[in-house]
Amino acid sequence: MNTTYGVIAISVVAVATIGIGAFGLRVSRTTSDFYVASRSVRPWLNSSAIGGEYLSAASFLGVAGLVLASGADMLWYPIGWTTGYLLLLVFVAAPLRRSGAYTIPDFAQVRLQSERARQVATVLVVAVGWMYLMPQFQGAGLTVRTVTGAPGWVGSVVVATIVVVNVISGGMRSITFVQAFQYWLKLTALLVPLFFLLDAWTSDGRPSPVAPSDWIDPFTSTGATGLYLTYSVIAATFLGTMGLPHVVVRFYTNPDGHAARRTTLIVLALLGVFYLLPTIYGVLGRIYASDLVDSGRSDAVVLELPSRILGGTSGEVLAALLTAGAFAAFLSTSSGLTMAIAGVVGQGLARQTVGGRRLSGIASLRIAAACSVLVPLGLALAAERIAVANSVTFAFALAASTFCPLLVLGIWWRGLTARGAIIGLIGGGVGAGIGPIVTIIAAPSGWFGTVMSQPALWSVPLGFGLMIVGSLVTRGSIPRNVARTMVRLHTPERVAVDRRDR
Amino acid sequence: MNASPPGSEPKYTGRVRVTSPLAAAPRHVRRSVREEIDESTGVGEVYMRSLIRSQFRAALTVVTTLALSLGALPIVFRLAHDVTTYRVWSIPLPWLILGAVAYPCLVVLGWLYVRQAERAERDFSELVETESGDISPETDRP
Numbered sequence: 279m280n281t282t283y284g285v286i287a288i289s290v291v292a293v294a295t296i297g298i299g300a301f302g303l304r305v306s307r308t309t310s311d312f313y314v315a316s317r318s319v320r321p322w323l324n325s326s327a328i329g330g331e332y333l334s335a336a337s338f339l340g341v342a343g344l345v346l347a348s349g350a351d352m353l354w355y356p357i358g359w360t361t362g363y364l365l366l367l368v369f370v371a372a373p374l375r376r377s378g379a380y381t382i383p384d385f386a387q388v389r390l391q392s393e394r395a396r397q398v399a400t401v402l403v404v405a406v407g408w409m410y411l412m413p414q415f416q417g418a419g420l421t422v423r424t425v426t427g428a429p430g431w432v433g434s435v436v437v438a439t440i441v442v443v444n445v446i447s448g449g450m451r452s453i454t455f456v457q458a459f460q461y462w463l464k465l466t467a468l469l470v471p472l473f474f475l476l477d478a479w480t481s482d483g484r485p486s487p488v489a490p491s492d493w494i495d496p497f498t499s500t501g502a503t504g505l506y507l508t509y510s511v512i513a514a515t516f517l518g519t520m521g522l523p524h525v526v527v528r529f530y531t532n533p534d535g536h537a538a539r540r541t542t543l544i545v546l547a548l549l550g551v552f553y554l555l556p557t558i559y560g561v562l563g564r565i566y567a568s569d570l571v572d573s574g575r576s577d578a579v580v581l582e583l584p585s586r587i588l589g590g591t592s593g594e595v596l597a598a599l600l601t602a603g604a605f606a607a608f609l610s611t612s613s614g615l616t617m618a619i620a621g622v623v624g625q626g627l628a629r630q631t632v633g634g635r636r637l638s639g640i641a642s643l644r645i646a647a648a649c650s651v652l653v654p655l656g657l658a659l660a661a662e663r664i665a666v667a668n669s670v671t672f673a674f675a676l677a678a679s680t681f682c683p684l685l686v687l688g689i690w691w692r693g694l695t696a697r698g699a700i701i702g703l704i705g706g707g708v709g710a711g712i713g714p715i716v717t718i719i720a721a722p723s724g725w726f727g728t729v730m731s732q733p734a735l736w737s738v739p740l741g742f743g744l745m746i747v748g749s750l751v752t753r754g755s756i757p758r759n760v761a762r763t764m765v766r767l768h769t770p771e772r773v774a775v776d777r778r779d780r
Numbered sequence: 781m782n783a784s785p786p787g788s789e790p791k792y793t794g795r796v797r798v799t800s801p802l803a804a805a806p807r808h809v810r811r812s813v814r815e816e817i818d819e820s821t822g823v824g825e826v827y828m829r830s831l832i833r834s835q836f837r838a839a840l841t842v843v844t845t846l847a848l849s850l851g852a853l854p855i856v857f858r859l860a861h862d863v864t865t866y867r868v869w870s871i872p873l874p875w876l877i878l879g880a881v882a883y884p885c886l887v888v889l890g891w892l893y894v895r896q897a898e899r900a901e902r903d904f905s906e907l908v909e910t911e912s913g914d915i916s917p918e919t920d921r922p
């Protein structure tokens with residue numbers, strides 16, 4: 279691959295990202311601007327921003343890589359990431375916006391009236407965020423290495439730096455512009471090369487992929503294990519989306535609950551359009567680049583295809599476009615995650631006093647942003663590479679086992695108590711957290727290894743079960759104002775009811 | 781009232797002073813649903829519960845549809861394995877469903893849900909607003 283084009287592509291995306299972010303800086307003044315863009319983002323802009331934020335390295339590179347390597351069973355990942363938004367729409371979108379809180383810990387406090395529940399939720403937001411940031415930085419390293427031949431840490435550090443600069447300069451408002459821009463960049467970057475690739479494939483006589491039958495058919499060789507893994511992926515992705523901190527924080531930027539629903543519906547359509555594309559890359563990869571599987575570089579298939587199929591200058595230009603899209607994917611998802619973690623940690627910091635005076639809201643957000651990037655960056659540089667889409671799934675499983683029960687039960691069930699919620703958050707979190715730790719450290723084989731490698735199918739019911747049983751046992755401590763909270767969560771804004779806490 | 785046989789005229793023995801026994805009580809104020817909700821009365825609770833229940837039912841409808849369609853696919857593919865060898869335009873059926881057809885279906889499902897949820901909210905707010913507009917205490921009192 280031509281290094282010059284690739285470097286130009288990465289530089290253009292980086293400069294455009296910082297440029298749009300700086301534009302945001304000029305309109306970003308108050309703390310509310312920083313945290314939630316003053317809640318004035320219209321559905322189309324907000325949907326593009328959510329799409330841009332959500333489509334990470336796992337979607338842009340990972341899905342095609344998984345399809346190339348493992349075939350039909352992997353189609354569940356993009357389906358799950360899209361369906362997650364449908365479930366978010368029906369259970370969470372409007373009430374979450376109406377709750378009037380900034381973050382998940384805020385929601386926990388509003389609903390449960392408990393400082394302890396807030397702290398547990400804060401720790402989990404940071405954990406989910408770090409788990410999700412790590413593969414983004416790793417993917418950035420992989421891309422820069424593929425394109426320029428530079429060592430892997432260069433890409434990770436570049437992405438981390440741009441993200442921190444962006445968050446520090448403009449907060450949520452500038453992030454919104456950047457994210458919206460990056461959705462359309464990512465879609466274009468996958469769509470345009472695909473026309474050329476399919477044209478070349480057609481003039482090549484439309485060869486079919488040569489693959490073993492277990493690549494084409496679902497569960498031929500894997501049997502019951504395959505069934506467990508598939509349903510576990512379904513549980514994690516369907517239910518995890520609503521608990522991802524960078525997704526949730528976006529809902530507070532809608533003007534009202536009605537707009538929150540509209541936004542989610544548009545996101546569903548935007549994701550549906552996008553996810554049609556990586557699968558085709560995966561199949562084309564099976565035809566023209568199946569050697570990448572053996573060399574363990576299947577995540578690079580999207581970047582490699584143009585030079586393999588087309589070659590020449592056109593291949594290099596298209597490869598540069600794909601590189602730009604991939605880089606946009608790392609930048610947007612990492613920005614959103616950093617913003618979400620920084621928002622939560624920053625709120626915690628703003629309550630502390632340093633040297634006898636309180637930190638301002640914006641100052642603590644800036645400090646938190648810088649800090650919350652360093653740990654996952656260190657992990658990304660230290661850890662060995664796992665498939666990008668796989669490690670993202672651990673984050674989904676953790677969110678599905680903790681925040682999904684908290685939100686669904688908190689919004690729809692009056693009986694949820696603070697102690698029940700805390701027990702469920704900890705139990706579900708430990709369940710979903712043990713999986714990746716055991717898998718990475720011990721890599722057990724057999725059914726135990728299978729159960730640990732995809733924990734969601736048992737850890738999500740564990741989280742729900744503990745939360746329900748814990749709440750029933752501590753029935754006496756249901757928050758006294760729960761009826762009022764329910765009014766606030768569920769009545770449409772046009773009804774002028776009293777929404778204050780009492 | 782006296783239990784006098786029908787047809788017989790009641791006998792008046794003198795002048796009767798007619799007074800309202802409730803003259804000293806406050807006038808009966810009909811309150812709006814909005815106030816009932818604000819004051820968390822039993823009536824307000826009933827309205828809120830019915831709104832929440834109808835929204836939750838719409839959500840469960842979506843979940844059930846998902847479980848019976850997408851959610852059942854892995855089992856269908858496993859049990860009725862012949863289905864997976866079926867091809868449309870030389871594309872295997874599982875690839876066609878999971879790679880393309882599912883996405884527009886998800887959007888349509890979402891659109892139907894939003895329509896239903898918005899309708900429930902419109903009904904609710906009309907109910908609450910018309911009552912409060914007609915008989916709000918301000919217009920009821922002299």
